[in-house]
Amino acid sequence: MKLPFKTQPPEDLSTQIKLLSAALDEADCIIAGAGAGLSTSAGFLYSGERFRKYFSDFEEKYNFHDMYSSGFYPYDTLEEYWAFWSRYIWINRYMNPPKPVYEKLHTILKGKDYFVLTTNVDHCFQKAGFDKHRLFYTQGDYGLFQCSRPCQPVTYDNEKIIRQMVLSQGFKILEDNTLLPPASPKMTIPSNLVPRCPHCGKPLTMNLRADSTFVEDEGWHQAAERYSEFLRRHQPTKVLFLELGTGYNTPGIIKYPFWNMTDRWPDARYACINLNEALAPEEISKKSICIEGDIGEVLAQL
Structure with a gap:
């Protein structure tokens, strides 16, 4: 053509x-x-006011200015990695868009x-x-996990554990799933909340197509x-x-x-x-x- x-x-x-x-x-x-x-x-913006509302601490620490580029950063620990990604998943998957x-x-x-x-x-x-x-x-789907290896062609619903991760950082979740940030949120989650594959024990990751490990x-x-x-x-x-x-x-x-x-x-x-x-x-x-x-x-x- x-x-x-x-x-x-x-x-x-x-x-x-x-x-x-x-x-x-x-x-x-x-x-x-x-x-x-x-x-x-529909209002799902990844930068500007919406980014600053939920990630001002990450912006201050790392000089990030949008969710997309922040998601590629190699965080030192899984506890910090999931602190960032649990917020990211909640506001872009479990909250409704503004419009x-x-x-x-x-x-x-x-x-x-x-x-x-x-x-x-x-x-x-x-x-x-x-x-x-x-x-x-x-x-x-932001709402699904998969094994990072992956050892099995299966996915796992993540709403319950993502909710726990978000709450552990001091955020409040309203009945309509709106997320309310605290004045000073924690930037890590407890180690026992780090998700791991129930079959092989490797860390779980998001079921997002990024490379050949994507689980269909x-x-x-x-x-x-x-x-x-x-x-x-x-x-x-x-x-x-x-x-x-x-x-x-x-x-x-x-x-x-x-x-x-x-x-x-x-x-x-x-x-x-x-x-x-x-x-x-x-x-x-x-x-x-x-x-x-x-x-x-x-x-x-x-």
């Missing part, structure tokens, strides 16, 4: 939203592909034949009411098969590929396959909502709707 280009100028925003609304109504099914931009629109963007998307897709493919690992779809059998989390457990494979079957059944129908907030970190998971299937399937259409990268290849420009803007604001207008 030729290099992508912006299929519509910014001044055509209202026209494009009307076209997308019509495409949603006309489609026999909708395959949504969601990236980090969707959660960013109801996922709920708006659920309202739009509810009652339609849809499937969601996502690289996000924050569980926001299920918290917003999406059917878990219509979701495929390709890159893992039974649930992952079942979701992958459901997605593949959904594609097989709907290829001959009017399919709308709806891409939301994906970039070019892992374009081979959502973006490129969506472009290719739109090109190959006669009745398929492609729609993209992205704050800065609403693009489509020239080959599918006549079958594409590209909207450059905040996803939450666009969904509110549909």
